[in-house]
Amino acid sequence: MRIGEAAQASGVSAKMIRHYEAIGLLPAAARSESNYRDYTEAEIHTLRFIRRARDLGFALHEIASLLALWGDRQRxxxxxxxxxxxxxxxxxxxxxxxxxxxxxxxxxxxxxxxxxxxxxxxxxxxxxxxxxxxxxxxxx
Missing domain, CATH: 1.20.5 (Single alpha-helices involved in coiled-coils or other helix-helix interfaces)
Structure with missing residues (x-):
């Protein structure tokens, strides 16, 4: 799905999605042949995780740590x-x-x-x- 659809599905604005990609909090999305960002359900799930963590007041560096822990099944x-x-x-x-x-x-x-x-x-x-x-x- 494109960035506007990802924003709507995740509750994170397109501007913030781009920012999260730029700072490495979210991996850069794959690009379509026409160079549009193409987000998967897994990336939408990650964006929802980030949004919920932000809603709880976690700083971006804390969210990065939480994301790393979330992805580590040996945590x-x-x-x-x-x-x-x-x-x-x-x-x-x-x-x-x-x-x-x-x-x-x-x-x-x-x-x-x-x-x-x-x-x-x-x-x-x-x-x-x-x-x-x-x-x-x-x-x-």
């Missing part, structure tokens, strides 16, 4: 589990960081009058300590 499931749990730890750390950012912004917003006055603790916090409004800007 140890302990390695797959190790990769998955390391990813869980990274996701949980990111969730904590996002929660802390949200709490900071919520606190700053609670202390902002939100009216016509120019005073704004949100902007003051972003500017940093001792930074005067407009400091560092070139005035014309």
């Amino acid at each position: 140890a499931s302990a390695e797959v589990k190790r990769l998955a749990l390391a990813h869980v730890e990274a996701l949980e750390a990111k969730a904590r960081d996002l929660s802390a950012m949200a709490a900071t912004l919520r606190h700053l917003a609670a202390h902002c009058h939100g009216d016509a006055r120019p005073d704004c603790p949100i902007l003051d916090e972003l500017a940093g300590p001792g930074e005067a409004p407009g400091a560092g800007r070139n005035s014309l």
